Amino acid sequence: MLEGIKKAFASLTDKIKTTTLSESEIEKHVESFKLQLISNDVAVDVAEKLAAEVVERLKTIKVPRFSERREAVMQVLEESLSSVISEVDPDSSFINLVKSNYSSGKPTVVLFVGPNGGGKTTSVVKVSNYLKSKGLSSIIACSDTYRAGAIEQLKGLAERVGVRVVSHKYGGDPAAVALDAIEAAKAAKISTVLIDTAGRTEVDRNLLEEMRKIKRVSNPDVVIYVGDALAGNVVVEQVKRFNEYVGIDYVILAKLDADMKGGSAISVSYMTGKPIIFVGTGQGLDDLEPLDKKRLISTVLGHAS
Ligand SMILES: Nc1nc2c(ncn2[C@@H]2O[C@H](COP(=O)(O)OP(=O)(O)OP(=O)(O)O)[C@@H](O)[C@H]2O)c(=O)[nH]1
Ligand SMILES: [Mg+2]
Numbered sequence: 001m002l003e004g005i006k007k008a009f010a011s012l013t014d015k016i017k018t019t020t021l022s023e024s025e026i027e028k029h030v031e032s033f034k035l036q037l038i039s040n041d042v043a044v045d046v047a048e049k050l051a052a053e054v055v056e057r058l059k060t061i062k063v064p065r066f067s068e069r070r071e072a073v074m075q076v077l078e079e080s081l082s083s084v085i086s087e088v089d090p091d092s093s094f095i096n097l098v099k100s101n102y103s104s105g106k107p108t109v110v111l112f113v114g115p116n117g118g119g120k121t122t123s124v125v126k127v128s129n130y131l132k133s134k135g136l137s138s139i140i141a142c143s144d145t146y147r148a149g150a151i152e153q154l155k156g157l158a159e160r161v162g163v164r165v166v167s168h169k170y171g172g173d174p175a176a177v178a179l180d181a182i183e184a185a186k187a188a189k190i191s192t193v194l195i196d197t198a199g200r201t202e203v204d205r206n207l208l209e210e211m212r213k214i215k216r217v218s219n220p221d222v223v224i225y226v227g228d229a230l231a232g233n234v235v236v237e238q239v240k241r242f243n244e245y246v247g248i249d250y251v252i253l254a255k256l257d258a259d260m261k262g263g264s265a266i267s268v269s270y271m272t273g274k275p276i277i278f279v280g281t282g283q284g285l286d287d288l289e290p291l292d293k294k295r296l297i298s299t300v301l302g303h304a305s
Contacts, residue, residue, distance in 0.1 A: 002262035004040030005300055008033055009077060013301075016058065017070040023059065030055050041232030041263025043271050046084055053080040078297055085266060087293040088250065088275040095134055097221060098191050102136070107185040109193045111178075111220035113211055113242055116199030119254025119280055120226040121150070124196045125157040126280065126288035127224075127252075131192055132161060138192040141181035142167035143174035143214055146198040146207075154196055161285055174198070174210065175217035182218065195220070202241035215246050224277065226252045227268070229259040236264065239272040254280030257287070265296060 012033040016026060034051040038044055057076040061069065098108045110127070112120045121144070128138045140158055142165055144150040151167045158165045166181040178195045185193045195218060200207035215223065225248045227235040235253070242248055251268055256279040259265070269275050276291040 001257055001259060002265070002299060004261035005037060005042065005263065005266060006302055008036035008040060009300055010302055011036070012054075013070070013073055013077065017073050026058050027055060030058075037263070037266075040261040041267070043233055043236050043263070043267035046267040046270050049084060049270075050080050053083065074301060077301055081266070081297045081300060082293065084270040085291075085293050085296065086269040086275045087291040088277050090130075090277050090290050091134075094222060094250075094277065095131075095136070098131070098136055101221065102191040107182065107190060107193050108222065109178075109182060109195065109218055109220040110222045110224060111195045111197070111215060111218060111246075112224050112226055113197055113246060113248065114199065114226040115201055115228070115231075115238055118199065118226050118228045118231075119252070120199065121154050121157065121196050122283065122285075123224075123226045123252050123254055123278070123280060123288065124194045125154070125161060125163070126285050127278070128158070128163045128192075128194055129161045129285050130278075130288055132163070136192060137190045138163055138194055139181050139185050139188075139190045140165045141178045141193060141195045143177045143195050144198040145170050145172045145174050145177065150196075150198065157285065175214045178214055178218040193218075202238055202245075208245050211246055222250065223248045224250050224252055225274070226254055227264070229253045229256045229264050229279075232261060232263050233267070236268055236271045239268060239274060243272065243274065248274055250275060250277035252276070252278045252280065252288075253291075257281045262300065265291075266300075 015029045030051045034047045037047040061072045101108045112124050114120050131138045142151050142154050155165050168177050181193050225239050225242050251274050278288050279291050281287045
């Protein structure tokens with residue numbers, strides 16, 4: 001996982017940790033570091049910002065001894081990475097919102113959107129499972145009435161975590177399914193309604209209009225974009241477009257476990273202003289984790305705990 005960017009950071013550290021280098025030597029090494037980041041799907045703006053910060057901060061390091069210099073370099077890289085990644089703690093944001101809505105008698109409505117095959121349906125069920133682990137109930141609306149097999153897939157996954165799915169027929173109105181699920185949640189005092197939707201691309205006008213309609217009708221408290229880490233730079237562009245169309249609050253980056261490069265995890269929050277709330281770390285329904293910024297940075301810098 002994340003081998004590409006790990007390598008970029010490791011080779012930069014190797015080159016600059018041992019001796020005190022001239023400014024032009026540092027700049028040369030950082031330039032090749034920047035290109036390595038870009039080739040591992042780090043957005044160009046983010047790679048440039050990281051490179052500029054690293055150069056700036058390295059100039060201020062004046063420690064002659066090897067071990068101290070290595071530590072100082074690591075700290076520079078850590079701080080630079082930290083300035084571009086933004087996390088949000090699901091427990092203090094999302095879970096707290098669910099709890100406070102519940103205590104005032106209303107369900108929290110969460111709308112999941114994203115491109116085809118990004119990981120929405122799996123992530124919806126994972127989030128339901130996560131809520132369950134916090135003692136919170138949920139119901140899922142199958143608002144993908146479009147793709148063949150979508151209802152059966154969702155029901156099959158939901159059964160594994162014991163959560164109820166509200167569905168209509170294929171070809172039905174996805175917004176009506178969402179409304180039904182919201183009514184069912186109110187009647188049964190269920191704390192959260194998770195709305196799974198059909199995959200769509202940012203160029204498909206009809207499906208984008210439909211997504212807007214689902215949002216208008218269901219009036220969600222939270223909108224989550226689910227994207228595929230393997231899509232790299234494409235994720236950044238898609239989050240921006242989806243945000244323009246429907247407005248999103250958080251990103252779930254699925255399939256991080258399979259991502260050999262790592263650029264989207266580093267770039268997406270900085271480029272879009274939307275924090276990553278969870279990352280998908282496998283196909284199992286427990287494979288969902290809050291983005292732990294410290295751990296991500298440790299992993300990238302190769303001293304994971
Ligand atoms: N390795 C890995 N696979 C994942 C992860 N999340 C989802 N997948 C797999 O990705 C594939 C697509 O996932 P879905 O949840 O069906 O994606 P979707 O966005 O609902 O797809 P559509 O409804 O067709 O748009 C499935 O085979 C999932 O098992 C993850 O975090 N890691
Ligand atoms: Mg789906």
